[in-house]
Amino acid sequence: MLSSKTKDTAAERTLNDPRWQQVLARDAQADGQFYYSVKTTGVYCRPSCGARPARPENVAFHLTTEAAEAAGFRACKRCKPNQASLLEANAAMVAKACRLIEESETIPTLAELAEHAKLSTFHFHRIFKVITGLTPKGYASAHRNQTLRQKLDGKMKVTDAIYEAGYGSNSRFYASSTKTLGMKPLEYVKGGANTEIHFALAECSLGSILVASSDKGVCAIAIGSDPEVLLRELQDRFPRSHLIGGDAVFEALVAKVVGFIEAPKLGLDLPLDVQGTAFQQRVWQALREIPAGETVTYTDIANKIGMPKAVRAVASACAANTIAVAIPCHRVIRQDGSLSGYRWGIERKKALLEKEAVT
Numbered sequence: 001m002l003s004s005k006t007k008d009t010a011a012e013r014t015l016n017d018p019r020w021q022q023v024l025a026r027d028a029q030a031d032g033q034f035y036y037s038v039k040t041t042g043v044y045c046r047p048s049c050g051a052r053p054a055r056p057e058n059v060a061f062h063l064t065t066e067a068a069e070a071a072g073f074r075a076c077k078r079c080k081p082n083q084a085s086l087l088e089a090n091a092a093m094v095a096k097a098c099r100l101i102e103e104s105e106t107i108p109t110l111a112e113l114a115e116h117a118k119l120s121t122f123h124f125h126r127i128f129k130v131i132t133g134l135t136p137k138g139y140a141s142a143h144r145n146q147t148l149r150q151k152l153d154g155k156m157k158v159t160d161a162i163y164e165a166g167y168g169s170n171s172r173f174y175a176s177s178t179k180t181l182g183m184k185p186l187e188y189v190k191g192g193a194n195t196e197i198h199f200a201l202a203e204c205s206l207g208s209i210l211v212a213s214s215d216k217g218v219c220a221i222a223i224g225s226d227p228e229v230l231l232r233e234l235q236d237r238f239p240r241s242h243l244i245g246g247d248a249v250f251e252a253l254v255a256k257v258v259g260f261i262e263a264p265k266l267g268l269d270l271p272l273d274v275q276g277t278a279f280q281q282r283v284w285q286a287l288r289e290i291p292a293g294e295t296v297t298y299t300d301i302a303n304k305i306g307m308p309k310a311v312r313a314v315a316s317a318c319a320a321n322t323i324a325v326a327i328p329c330h331r332v333i334r335q336d337g338s339l340s341g342y343r344w345g346i347e348r349k350k351a352l353l354e355k356e357a358v359t
Helices: 004-015 018-024 065-070 086-103 110-117 121-132 136-153 158-164 170-174 177-181 185-189 227-237 248-262 278-288 298-304 311-320 346-357
Strands: 035-038 043-045 059-062 196-204 207-213 218-224 242-245
Touching: 018 059, 035 065, 043 065, 059 065, 086 110, 086 121, 086 136, 110 121, 110 136, 121 136, 136 278, 196 218, 196 227, 196 248, 207 227, 207 248, 218 227, 248 346, 278 298, 278 311, 298 311
Parallel strands: 196 242
Antiparallel strands: 035 043, 035 059, 196 207, 207 218
8 A cells, every 4th residue: 555645756746747648638649659557457558548547646657568568567458559559550551542642653543542441532531631631632743743853853854754753644734834843844954944033131140141032932041151152052952043133122021031030029921932742841831830939849740740650751851941930940849858950050040949939
């Protein structure tokens, strides 16, 4: 029999553990991240288990099922923590559907994908969107467009690249080519030839800043110590584009970006021209939803987009971001609260967070 003081200590330890709130909320997103055991029943469960909440002094947390079983606990028969969860099973099913889309010469229909998954079209469509954040058609289009960019970057002939990427005809592709590539296909192959990109350089408390915009929206915000280096990097990204120094209207846009850096409470809402994979787009959209003054972890973002196992991929997507502050990857930190790498320098990341914390 535990003494009253020992019970109080055990209960306090559980109540102060952030995982306890996830257990009380039956948070399915936490499944697989940890397990909890109950001393009085001798079982261990998933965080999402629907069993009646245990008394906190009887609860212990475990990182793996092996650790829980080594401590003498058996798997709960209700939530079956030693078997694949529904979320994991759905994720595996969707992963197979994604591979089918990627490996097929022509895009499978929704009915074909649903039949392959042995689900109704409605149920499959709903699960696919929950897991990926995209509809099956949206995922297929994003994959096809990414494949096209890779083929064109490899200097394949435009016509061959169109068919290799899965477009059934030239006309279907050309009807949406500007939206897909941000420019006409031959211009894309030639490094943005004949396209116009407006840019301007300015100074702020973080150093030099370059803002560039296509006719679709801001395509680059870069921060550094040398404005000439920033300009060369822009030229390297669009080697044959027509770079135009900012006019009065564009200078006002740059001033807005600088103003946000100095006073984040002003907010920053800009049209963006963002080119990336379907996964990167989802991560970047999640980043834009982080309020100024708040931070999240890479795990938080992975959970938000419904892919809790993709923490490293989330970190890679953050590193691939070329639009500083407007896509606020500086608000993502490590699980232990420390600052991780930042494309424009860890000191600038620290400075941005400090500015946001006091506004």
